[in-house]
Amino acid sequence: ALVRRAKFNLDLRAADLLVEQLQVAVRGGFPAPLDAVVFVPTTPWRLMWRGFHLPERLAEVAAAAAGAPVVPALRRTWGFAQAGRNHAERVAAGAELFRVRLPVSGSVLLVDDVLTSGASAHAAAAELLVAGATSVSCLVLAASGPLRRVPVGIS
DSSP states (O other): OHHHHHOOOOOHHHHHHHHHHHHHTTTTOOOSSOOOEEEOOHHHHHHHHHSSSSHHHHHHHHHHTTOOOOOOOEOOOOOOOSTTTOOOHHHHHHHTTTEEEOOEEEEEEEEEEESSHHHHHHHHHHHHHTTTEEEEEEEEEESSSSOOOOOOOOO
């Protein structure tokens, strides 16, 4: 409910509460060292509409706990939003969602607010591997709907 309020009702207090909850959850750090933290980007028009990008704020918290930099390594293409798409549509669109902006290396933590089908996370992770990451882990606040298998591989 807090994620929904932050993303779709532009409730800054809800976003602040989510950030505070993540700060508590990662206070002890992460089980393995991280070289970079990357947030899943949104489209420029969504960023203008919301005025903030929750995954970017969450990435800052994770980066502070990990002692690693936030690297804006990905950019979002100008496609349609994943919200409202069914699983097959999400997977089909996944390969076209992101492009590399900056190189990364080593172990990367990918941060997003919601994992629905896994298609966006998979597409972003694939791009990070192309950008130089040796491994990609994902941190999300919430999972929505039934999680399904997303084909793995880089084309």
